[in-house]
Structures are given as C-alpha cells and as structure tokens.
Amino acid sequence: MDLHIIRGRLLSFSGEPMGPDEQDKFTYVEDGALVCENGKIAWRGPWESLPEKFKGLDFTDHRPHLIVPGFIDCHIHFPQLQVVGSYAGSLLEWLNTYTFVEEQRYSDADLAAAMASRFLDQLVSHGTTTAVAFGSVHKVSCDALLGEAEKRNMRMIAGKVMMDRNAPEALLDTPQTGYDDTKALLETWTGRGRCEVAITPRFALTSSEEQMEISGALMREFPNAIMQTHLSENHDEIAAVMALYPHCKDYTDVYEQYGLLTDKALFGHTIHVSERETARLAESGAVAVFCPTSNLFLGSGSYDHARLSAAGVRHAIATDIGGGTSWSMLRTLDEGYKIQNCLGNRYHPLRSFYQATLGNARAINRESEVGTLDIGTEADFIVLNVHATSAMALRAERIETLSEELFVLQTMGDDRAVEATYIAGNKAK
Template sequence: MTRTLLRGRILTFHADPAETEDNHRYIEDGAILVADGIIEAVGSHDELRRQDIIKGAIEIDHRPHLIVPGFIDPHIHFPQVQVIASWGTQLLDWLNRYTFPEEARYADIDHATRMAGAFLDQLVAHGTTTACAFSSSHRGSTQALFEAADVRGMSLIAGKVMMDRNAPEGVLDTAQSGYDDSKALISRWHGNGRLRFAITPRFAITSTPEQMEAAGALASEYPSMHVQSHLSENLAEIDYTLQLYPKARDYLDVYEHYGLLGQHTLMGHCIHLREREIARMAETGTRAIFCPTSNLFLGSGLFDADGLRAAGIVSGIATDVGGGTSYSQLQTLNEGYKVLQLRGQQLTPLAALHWATRGNAVALSMEDRIGSIRPGCDADLVVLDSSATPDMALRAERLETLSEELFLLQILGDDRSIAQTYVAGRPMKPARPLN
C-alpha cells in the first residue's frame, strides 16, 4: 500500500465559527498521512514522524502553504460552461436567451463528453473536489458527466434535469421519459464509487404537475437521495410559478405538495422567502443554497444568511456557474461577503472558509466523509498559496494573523492561489515550484 505524507500548515473545522468559538484546529507544522484515498492520521509533523505508521511514506512538503479541506460546490450547472460571462438580463430572459439554446447542444454526446472533462478540470483547477451539479435534460449528458468524474475519482452528485414545458423543444423531456431516464441513471451510477444521483426537477416553471408527480415518486422510492431545484430566486419567477400552480400557498408549497422537501433537498437561491416557507424549510430540514455571484449578476436580490440561520435552516454557498461568474469558491466567498455587508451582516474569514468546506458538507449531509481533515475522511484537500500573485504577495508581507491570511485569500484569491488539489489523495494539478 502506497502511503503519502503531506506536510504544511493545516487548518480544519469541527464546528461552525458563526455558532461557537471552539470550531477549528490549526497546526503550524502539520502532516497528513494518506493511504488509498483516505486520511489515516493528522498531527504535527514531528508527532507523525515518530510513529511507525508512516514508515515508507512518500513525503511531499507544501510549506509554507496552507492545507485545507477540498472546496465543495453544492449548486452548479454543468451545461453552462460556455454560458458563463454572457451579457446579463434578469433570470427568465437570461434562461431563454442563453441557457436553453446552449443546453440543447448537449443532445450531442460528443459535445457533452468534451464539456464534461472541461467542466471537471475547471472545478479541480479552482480547488473544488466535490460538486452537486445539474446536467442537461439529456440522459447522455449526465452519463458523460458521471463517466468523467469516475475516471478522476471525484466525489460528484449529479442529476438529469427534468423539464417538460416552457422551454424550447430541444431541451424538453416528458414526465415519463424524465422518470425513466432518471431510473436508468440511478441504476447505473448511484453509489458507484464516489458518485451519487440527484433527483432534479429544474424548477416549477419548467415542470408540469405530472412531471412533479414523477419527481415525487422518485423521491419516495429513494428517500435518502438528494433532490435539487431552485426556489424564490427572482420576483417574476415567483409570480409566474404561482400562475402555473394557482392552488399553491406559495412557491415552496409546489415542492411540498409533491413530497420533495427534506434534509436531502437542496434549494438554490431562497432569496424572497415568505414566513411560512422559512418555517416549513426549517421543519423539514430543507437546505437553502446561497449563490452570491449569480444573484448579483442577474440582479436577483440579497440572501439573508443570518435570518435563515436564526430560523434553523442549514445553508450552503455555491458558485451557480454559469449564472454565477466564477468557478472559484474563494471568489464566491468574496461576493458573499459583500452581499452580507449590504444586508448589515458579517461573514468572518473563519466562517467563510468553514462554509465552503465543512459547512457545505453538512448541507449535503456528507460531513462523515468530506469537508474535514481527520482520520477516516476522504483525502480531498486543497493547498492554498496566499502569495500567489504580486498584489497578494505585497499584502502578505503585512499579515499578522491566520484570519488576515484567510481574508486575503477570500478577497484576492482565485485559481492562481490553488497550489495543488488532491482528489482522494491524488494530486490533480501539475506541480509548480515554490517561490
């Protein structure tokens, strides 16, 4: 068995800094022992060097860089890799003008296969080791994405989008075909290695009641499976949804009626929620996913992180590419900080990094395997360079605390700050020399 000993400054979380002072572990000269993709031991370098367990381990020295858990992205759109940075209007116009025509191209399996590799390579380059992704409505595109993730050994949750109305013919399925295709993909991929399927009605506007019933049937058949969709991103979206579902008490009630709420349900955006919706999400454990760069880009609104936390709702933070404007969780945290500033709320550096790692693992109910650096967890790790660019290096000269370094990474960091990404213990970026 090949063992690898990764040396560097180590930061990992065991609780949310927004809720308790005892929340993280920092080791100035630390080491992580990895074997067969799993973390076997964590401690100071001297401590581990004295143990027989590391005999024969290959040591990789990442000093002076910081090693943290791999970033987790709980809401991202795989077929939008060539939509990102398209001149923006608001949500519904943006979908019709850019997104739906682009997603129609994913009926071509060769195109989907090429884009799947490019998509996952972008994630890894930006330090993301786990993602929860929307595919297109085509079964083959989801197949291509799972195949590409399997080759890379990545942790991936993905779902074939179900949408049978209010979109061009090239991206529509039917209630029955959406159900059948999802069942086939579940049979082939769910639980295969590090792969999981997510039941994925795009949002209520693009699904008939019959298709929502089919999605609910899948959720009933697979109660531990993730469900992902969108909720209350845009005021026009909410109005249109309630026109299509006139008996619904509110937007959330559409999903609730079809049995799609629960602790494995991930609702993107959740900006314009009503009091009943907030209470019901808390009661059912339904997760809210904050997408700051896309919310700003599309002019959708400002997420109420403190309000949802106070109500007992677990939240994640995500890039939402391609409405989102960066694959980087560091840049997502940058914009998240600004959104919360506009809300009169604070996002401290420790809380921000926790959110992108262990916090998102909690949102996915996967904190037993990812999001932390501790024995038994998957060895998904990111090595961060806080002097990666000239402006960062100048600022780094004046850093005095770990929090200041984290904030520098959060505000100025991007893929250039990712010195290395480890997926199940495997380095995924070409090594670069230390300065």
C-alpha cells in the first residue's frame, strides 16, 4: 500500500471567491493533515482530528508552509521551451522567426523524448501538476510527451498540432494525415493512465476548410476529448483569418461553422472579441484562456476578464510558454492581476488561486479528479513557502492575513516559493 501522511496548513476551494468574506467558497485549516493512499486523497482535516488508524505513523511535516492543490496550466506549447524570451515585435513575426523554425526539430523522436523530460521537470519545479499542451505537427512529439508523463504518473493532456497551410513545408500535414495521426493518438492514449489527447488545430490561419471540417469530425467521434486552439490574439491575425474565411461573420464564427465551438473547447487568448462573439462563447460553454505574460510580451492586447465573466464566458489562465515568459503560475497570476488592475478590474488573490487550481480544473471538466484537496481526488498538491527569498521573508514579517500571504506569493514568488510538489501522493520535487 502506498500511504503518505502530510502535515501543514491547508487551502482548497469549492467555488470562486471574490474576496475573503466568501468563506463558503474556500476551506482553510491552520494545522491540517492530508492522508494520501494509492495516489488519491483518503482523508483531509485538522491534525487533531486525524483518525486513530493513522496516528503514530510516520508523516512529513511541512509546517509552517501552505499546502494547496497543484497548479493547472490550460495552455502551453511543449516544443517552445527553448524559444522563451526570443525578441520580436508581434505574434506573427515571433511565429515565423522563431517558433516555426524550432518546431521542425520535433520530428526527431529522440530529441522529442529528451525535451519531454526537461519540459516536465520545469512544470514540476514550478508547481504545475497538470497541463494542457500543444505538441508540434509531428505525432512523435505528442507520443514523447505523453510517454514521459505516463512514466511519472502525471496528469497530462496533449495534442498533435494540425496545420496544413501558412507554415513552412516541413511543418505541414494534410487534412487526412492530421485526422489519422490525431485519431491514432486518441485511440492509443485515451483511458491510459492519467494521459489524454486534445484535438488541436493550431488556429484558423494555419488550417484549411477541409482540415477544420476534419477537426469537427474528430470532436463528434470523440465527444469527451478537449479541443484546443487560438482565438483573436492579435489584430493582424484576425484580419488574415477573415481574408481566408470571408463567408464567416467573425473569427469565432469560423470555429462555430466547423463544429468546434463547444463546452470542450479551450480558446487561447480571446482578447479582441466582439459582443456577438462574447455572447456565442458564453452560450456554447467554451472557455476563454487568459495568457497574461504572452499577451504583454507580444504586445497583443489586454484580456478583459470582467467583461467576459459578466457575459457568462467560462475562463481559465495559463502560462502560454513559449510566447509566455515564465513557467510559473505565480508569475502568471501576478501579471494577470496587473493587466486587470490597468483595466479597472478587481482580481483578489483568493480568486487568483482558485483560478489556478479548481477554476482551471473546471475549465477542462476535470474537477472531480484534480484541482482540490477533496477526499477521493488525485493527490496532486504543492507546498508554498512565503519566506522563500530574503525579500519575501522581509515582506512576510508584516503579513497578518491569508489573503496577504497569497498576494505576496503571487507578487514576489516563483519556483523558489514551491517548497515541494507532490504527484499522486509522491514527492516529485
């Protein structure tokens, strides 16, 4: 039996709190315990209430640190881990100058396998225990990433990018090969360990009408699969898409016309969307994924969280490595807060931490499995240390509330603040 008992301060969510007064939406235990058995949380509560059968057993004491569910990253690019921080003025320049060049390397199965290990090392180091990742156009890239995740018993959702135009020849598939490779991945990995496959047309700019139709067909064949793509990140991108799809009302309508606008759809960025598009996103149950560090880095624009949320659009937050500039969800939350503050939107740290955990789990429809510390869920959690650096320790001397602690963690923290990462109840960092 694989049994681990963990002691520390516990924070988990049941809803999206706007602030500390909404105490029915989060649970905080000053001196708590987690019992992890065979990869799942078997018990959670105050240390003093630990069941008799567990008392006297060895335990790991993480006091005074804070234990929260592992972070979930809803939009990240596996083949871009070595183009982070590449100078460019805009999205399309960045793609053509660096990304498309780099992604050609991932046709090499040995390189993809080596990079998959380094990619997951970075996620674990930064406290991310689940991710929804884009591979390259090559099937081997997705097999490599999911294979490495399987070795680590790590929850991973990944997809082979489909794109059959407007990219270098070495990165193009065809509607048929895109369909065949994606279907083979779905049939191989669905239900295998903690791995899943996402249907992944890169974006409408790089997919023909035939490939968009094939993507919709895959969604109908595999109705439980996530679909991930990009939407309205950049004005030039939008103009180029509309030139290719003049029969569509707008960019969102392109995806709707081909059956891709559903409650299984994750749309990265979703910055420049009209009222009509916003209404359709809300009605369909699709998810808008906020990628703050890449939006700032590429000068794409400011995601208006308050406007989309008020309209009923489901939402998530993500690093978007490698357009994003940090692997850390803490850094991502920090930049997200700054963008919302510039727009006049309040974004309380309790709400931020909800989004990076249960909120993102709900966005991918996996809240019964990850994103909380609830009994019966997978034992993926992290230990956060607000004294991780000398500057943080100095600031922490004046912290009086949980909200203040969370805000310091997100404002000043990074991978150094992640004291430990647990995957399925076992320490991975």
